[in-house]
């Protein structure tokens with residue numbers, strides 16, 4: 001199956017409220033162009049050092065989403081162009097994104113990453129932490145970031161019931177935040193959940209953004225990345 005065929009088969013399954021973020025990490029600009037030529041415009045990368053050269057080489061109507069963990073000292077490299085940042089997991093990083101977005105005269109859409117999986121290694125905020133962030137006086141004065149929703153990753157397991165219950169708890173936190181803090185904010189509407197192995201479950205649980213990599217581009221071959 002070609003990238004274009006993979007893409008069409010994933011797109012054919014998406015319900016109306018769900019958009020595909022084609023996660024192109026480790027894939028070449030030629031492979032990304034294959035998806036671009038098939039009509040895909042939203043691409044996701046998990047590392048700043050990989051995102052920047054791809055942004056430079058590829059068409060400028062691509063919407064780039066950063067889906068991986070972001071360090072404060074790297075925000076300045078992407079603030080002038082990044083469309084969504086899915087992986088905001090502290091007030092400190094949000095403050096830095098606001099600062100760098102302001103320098104580029106932009107407002108950057110951000111999703112707060114919530115920890116729902118059992119693995120210790122997954123980044124993200126707990127429910128109490130996300131409310132504390134939203135309620136902090138500092139958050140209210142940030143005017144170059146727009147919090148548009150939540151992102152989360154389920155445990156890497158074959159246990160579908162477990163995956164479903166983790167996505168459901170993420171959706172529950174989303175609904176609670178929407179009702180209690182963002183009821184008057186139409187921009188707060190995104191729930192980023194689901195990857196190649198679990199996006200069907202995620203869509204059933206209300207995902208609006210699925211982040212699908214290997215199902216579109218094929219299995220990844222991790223090599224060494226060049227420095228930024």
Ligand SMILES: *Cc1c(COP(=O)(O)O)cnc(C)c1O
Pocket residue numbers: 023025046067068194195196197211212213214215
């Ligand atoms: C790599 C990655 C994906 C896509 O993973 P696949 O299993 O290849 O679909 C989604 N989200 C994040 C945060 C990733 O790093």
